[in-house]
Amino acid sequence: MKKQICIILISICLLASVGAAAVAAMESDEGRLTINSDPDGADVWVSGKFVGYAPVSVIVPGDAMINLRVEIPGNTYDIWRGSAYVPAGQDVSMTVPVSKKTEHSKDFGIVVVSSNAEDAEVYMDNSYYGKISGGSLSIDNAKLGLHYVQVKKDGYDDYAMMVDVKPKNLATANVVADLKSTAGAVTTTTAAAGSTVPAAPTKAPVCALLPVLALLGAAAVVRR
Known part of the structure; x- marks a missing residue:
């Protein structure tokens, strides 16, 4: 009887840990996008599906470009069509x-x-657009909406930021990438001669500990 109880406990804990890991994996592959409108209350469509009235938040696939449509019913305002790049887990x-x-x-x-x-490479939404020349690079005719801009160069830390692109007659989206050189970096951790620096401990998620706790509990029951 005790062995049967132990087996049941172990099975439940294993299923719980696997389920928690699966949920965490799914969440890490998604992102949350919140759409506001000016003026408030506009109808919002995400990937062709009506999701509500601005401001509204939706869960979307991560690291993907999402097509958006925002409009105010009637014949007074233009329909806004654009996109948003949403990094996974963010x-x-x-x-x-929405303009009249x-x-x-x-x-x-x-x-x-x-x-x-100079000559740093510029990417937008993971697509290459060119190199910095004369201190800057202009991306004309960028699609309206939210975009992920990265600036990279060997010997420097990467720079990344989200930028909200407005119509060109209303505003210009400016990105100022101050890249930091990685040359001459000094390691602050030192060890005495002949000694070994232990690796930094890692935090195991609770779901990973459940099977271990179940086995320990089962062993205690068997001893009784």
């Missing part, structure tokens, strides 16, 4: 300016990336 938000038709807003925006590192 919460990001954006504000969509008399304002004639543009369908694209401009992103200007400036950097102290």
